[in-house]
Amino acid sequence: MGLPGEYQRDGSLYTLMSDVGGCGRPNQTMIFQARCGPKTPVSRDGSRWTAGEAGRRCVRVLFYLVCLVGCGTSGLPDPSADKPAGRPNFVFILTDDQRFDSLGCAGNRLIQTPNIDRLAANGVRFRNHFVTTSICCVSRASIFSGQYQRRHGIGDFTTPFTPDQWTETYPALLRAAGYRTGFIGKFGVGEAKYIASKAADFDFWRGLPGQAGEWFIDPNDPTHTHATARFGNQALQFLDGSTDAQPFCLSISFNAPHARDSKPREFQPDIRDETLYVSEQIPMPPTANDECFRRLPEFVRTSEGRRRWERRFATPEMFQQTMRDYYRLVTGIDREVGRIVAKLAQRGLAENTVILFTSDNGWFAGERGLADKWLMYEESIRVPLVVFDPRLRRSERGHTVEALTLNLDFAPTMLELAGVSVPSAMQGRSLVPLLHGSRPAGWREHFFYEHRYGPNIIPPSEGIRTERWAYLRWFAPNPESQELYDIQRDPLEQHNLAAEPAHATQLKRLESLLSAARKRFSKPADFDRRGSPSKANAPGEEQKN
Numbered sequence: 259m260g261l262p263g264e265y266q267r268d269g270s271l272y273t274l275m276s277d278v279g280g281c282g283r284p285n286q287t288m289i290f291q292a293r294c295g296p297k298t299p300v301s302r303d304g305s306r307w308t309a310g311e312a313g314r315r316c317v318r319v320l321f322y323l324v325c326l327v328g329c330g331t332s333g334l335p336d337p338s339a340d341k342p343a344g345r346p347n348f349v350f351i352l353t354d355d356q357r358f359d360s361l362g363c364a365g366n367r368l369i370q371t372p373n374i375d376r377l378a379a380n381g382v383r384f385r386n387h388f389v390t391t392s393i394c395c396v397s398r399a400s401i402f403s404g405q406y407q408r409r410h411g412i413g414d415f416t417t418p419f420t421p422d423q424w425t426e427t428y429p430a431l432l433r434a435a436g437y438r439t440g441f442i443g444k445f446g447v448g449e450a451k452y453i454a455s456k457a458a459d460f461d462f463w464r465g466l467p468g469q470a471g472e473w474f475i476d477p478n479d480p481t482h483t484h485a486t487a488r489f490g491n492q493a494l495q496f497l498d499g500s501t502d503a504q505p506f507c508l509s510i511s512f513n514a515p516h517a518r519d520s521k522p523r524e525f526q527p528d529i530r531d532e533t534l535y536v537s538e539q540i541p542m543p544p545t546a547n548d549e550c551f552r553r554l555p556e557f558v559r560t561s562e563g564r565r566r567w568e569r570r571f572a573t574p575e576m577f578q579q580t581m582r583d584y585y586r587l588v589t590g591i592d593r594e595v596g597r598i599v600a601k602l603a604q605r606g607l608a609e610n611t612v613i614l615f616t617s618d619n620g621w622f623a624g625e626r627g628l629a630d631k632w633l634m635y636e637e638s639i640r641v642p643l644v645v646f647d648p649r650l651r652r653s654e655r656g657h658t659v660e661a662l663t664l665n666l667d668f669a670p671t672m673l674e675l676a677g678v679s680v681p682s683a684m685q686g687r688s689l690v691p692l693l694h695g696s697r698p699a700g701w702r703e704h705f706f707y708e709h710r711y712g713p714n715i716i717p718p719s720e721g722i723r724t725e726r727w728a729y730l731r732w733f734a735p736n737p738e739s740q741e742l743y744d745i746q747r748d749p750l751e752q753h754n755l756a757a758e759p760a761h762a763t764q765l766k767r768l769e770s771l772l773s774a775a776r777k778r779f780s781k782p783a784d785f786d787r788r789g790s791p792s793k794a795n796a797p798g799e800e801q802k803n
């Protein structure tokens with residue numbers, strides 16, 4: 259599994275080097291990656307500093323600046339313009355199974371995502387954004403409700419929100435506050451009949467059950483329209499029906515780049531993107547090898563992640579085919595992001611519309627001989643997050659946030675921006691201060707992770723992730739065991755320190771945090787899945803851990 263020297267350190271992981279940005283960072287300290295890869299000089303955020311590279315980056319950044327400031331072709335509003343004082347609109351863009359580093363702005367020099375990169379260059383990118391449970395249904399329920407699984411109680415693909423629970427989700431609260439709401443694409447919570455009933459809970463409904471359609475391109479569709487483009491068309495339709503007389507919140511949930519499992523081509527791209535990346539050799543991850551696979555517990559080596567690896571990554575040729583298609587699907591999403599931005603400008607809505615771009619869970623690209631998600635390893639739980647708020651001052655734009663942020667945080671964020679009270683049952687915290695470049699006192703220094711779906715094929719796990727440590731605990735039906743990784747020194751999580759006496763104190767501290775979190779985030783005694791607030795679980799409780 260040779261590495262062409264392309265993988266570089268990006269915070270806590272190694273990612274592909276970026277072609278985007280960089281010439282404004284000439285004083286960053288050079289560091290060297292420590293393990294599982296070539297000793298290549300990199301900057302703290304993953305950019306390599308050679309004279310040629312720096313020159314190319316400067317040219318690219320100048321090009322972007324000219325586009326953004328001068329010609330205005332990006333469709334993004336001018337930060338020096340007067341800003342509207344009314345409540346902002348929202349376009350919440352959720353992708354499916356998109357890993358954190360599959361964006362140009364996140365340090366990937368191969369993938370083409372110019373529109374999302376522009377949002378990041380003019381907005382805020384969150385480098386340490388995570389999901390609290392890495393699976394579609396649970397994560398989406400957490401995004402809607404701002405709650406952990408053990409509070410919202412949705413742990414599978416059939417359990418719906420109760421009517422009372424729904425009233426305390428961000429779409430319901432914004433609609434009650436006068437927003438025009440829309441939903442497009444994969445809903446992801448509850449079975450088909452329940453999802454169909456959600457049409458009554460939105461002003462514009464194009465939501466779909468399951469994986470949002472059987473195919474990416476329906477073989478019976480003579481237009482060969484890709485699902486991603488179809489959802490984009492629907493977004494434009496929603497925006498054509500919006501005016502500045504009423505604020506709106508559009509949630510668009512692309513099913514890409516999630517596999518169409520069992521289809522002949524599981525990651526089928528838009529036909530317009532078929533020629534992308536054909537000549538690229540996408541580097542295999544440093545841990546995509548038998549040695550790393552053999553270090554996994556036996557119950558992980560025989561789990562669903564390995565079975566799907568056999569369909570996606572079992573040979574170098576399969577890896578290239580899967581990753582090229584995966585990248586094509588992401589580029590297809592980026593095209594729709596560009597169309598949405600352009601439509602906002604055309605409709606005169608760009609100055610007052612906040613765009614949030616993220617994914618419901620991460621994805622193993624063959625790391626450790628695994629595919630897909632679920633497990634509490636970095637590639638599975640870490641996801642992209644870009645927030646573009648056109649009302650930010652120029653000095654607040656283009657920065658990255660290091661703080662730990664979660665899928666629980668979106669609902670409180672949009673509610674605060676809309677001036678709507680955040681229900682006390684929500685367990686996330688508003689990102690608004692971070693958007694403005696300040697980390698509030700008491701911001702979380704760790705978070706709790708849980709995954710319990712499908713225990714017979716996906717090993718259940720829970721744990722604590724701090725800014726430095728990852729503590730993972732496996733439990734029944736598998737033998738209980740623990741893993742401990744020093745993310746700073748071992749970003750690929752290859753050296754389990756749980757049994758080492760030198761780390762016994764750290765292990766004990768994390769065990770204690772896990773025990774406390776397990777109780778704190780559970781449903782209180784008076785909580786019956788109706789979203790009732792409880793004195794035992796006060797607002798903002800999560801930040802205290």
Ligand SMILES: [Ca+2]
Pocket residue numbers: 354355393394516618619
């Ligand atoms: Ca997903």
